[in-house]
Amino acid sequence: MALGGAEPVIDVRGLRMSYGATAVLHGVDVRAHRGEVVALLGPNGAGKTTTVEILEGFRKPSAGEVRVLGVDPLTGDEAWRARVGVVLQSWRDHGRWRVAELLDHFARFYPPYRTPFAVDELLELVGLTGQARTVVGTLSGGQRRRLDVAVGVVGRPEVLFLDEPTTGFDPEARQAFHDLVHRLTDLDDTAILLTTHDLDEAEKLADRIVLLVGGEVVAEGSAPELTRRIASRDEVRYSLDGEFFVHATEDATGFVRELFEQHDKAIGDLEVRRASLEDVYMTMVRKQEARP
Numbered sequence: 001m002a003l004g005g006a007e008p009v010i011d012v013r014g015l016r017m018s019y020g021a022t023a024v025l026h027g028v029d030v031r032a033h034r035g036e037v038v039a040l041l042g043p044n045g046a047g048k049t050t051t052v053e054i055l056e057g058f059r060k061p062s063a064g065e066v067r068v069l070g071v072d073p074l075t076g077d078e079a080w081r082a083r084v085g086v087v088l089q090s091w092r093d094h095g096r097w098r099v100a101e102l103l104d105h106f107a108r109f110y111p112p113y114r115t116p117f118a119v120d121e122l123l124e125l126v127g128l129t130g131q132a133r134t135v136v137g138t139l140s141g142g143q144r145r146r147l148d149v150a151v152g153v154v155g156r157p158e159v160l161f162l163d164e165p166t167t168g169f170d171p172e173a174r175q176a177f178h179d180l181v182h183r184l185t186d187l188d189d190t191a192i193l194l195t196t197h198d199l200d201e202a203e204k205l206a207d208r209i210v211l212l213v214g215g216e217v218v219a220e221g222s223a224p225e226l227t228r229r230i231a232s233r234d235e236v237r238y239s240l241d242g243e244f245f246v247h248a249t250e251d252a253t254g255f256v257r258e259l260f261e262q263h264d265k266a267i268g269d270l271e272v273r274r275a276s277l278e279d280v281y282m283t284m285v286r287k288q289e290a291r292p
């Protein structure tokens, strides 16, 4: 959860980017505070990775103001870099290292700037304790991705960028990753910007969602705020004396209360369906893609 009031640690305003003559970002604004998880969602080619790579200092934007921990990423020095964690879409080097050796190697970069995680603790946090002595090149796809995450967080970053971190994770690894995110935001006050195509994950993890379509932010807010915006009515399904009913209402709680006051035990099969983030996503993306 964000600690209100303070300056954002990720602050992007009017970000534009062109590859050659092709403009792919058209004035994007993104902000994140300490302890906050912001999810960048959007279809393939929307500009998510480009945005994250600019924030990491790997790409020079065409225009716009970009500040991460108050610094323009293009001018960030080693001390700045030590405060920033990065998990890219793929990490394919160092195949012959053993898992624990690789993490120990990266951990050594952080002092004198920061105290990194102890390797054992980190292995535990990402669920790789059993693979400590395994050669990186022989890890499974999902284990390798867990290692990517471990490399990204080894220096206990103040700001963490995660580009599709859970691709290939099994349900248990996904759960462990969610626990790790909560640990980082709650205990270390890390600000996290993550891209994902997993809407369920975004809904679970993100304090705020930024929906990017065609290089523009088309919606922003918490998951409940976004769902409210496209669907102000919920659906209440129930049976009354064995007959089934569906009722759309803006006040599901009030409706259900009245239902029970009137019919009490005659009511069965009660279900309240709210719009999901997936409904919002599909509605917004289709609306944008239908634009001339």
Ligand SMILES: Nc1ncnc2c1ncn2[C@@H]1O[C@H](COP(=O)(O)OP(=O)(O)OP(=O)(O)O)[C@@H](O)[C@H]1O
Binding pocket: 019, 024, 042, 043, 044, 045, 046, 047, 048, 049, 050, 051
């Ligand atoms: N190095 C590059 N040179 C030219 N065009 C590029 C380059 N990298 C990305 N693009 C283009 O920029 C647009 C945005 O790409 P980007 O990778 O940022 O999208 P994304 O939202 O991360 O997509 P995905 O969900 O597929 O990862 C796409 O049209 C892509 O083809």
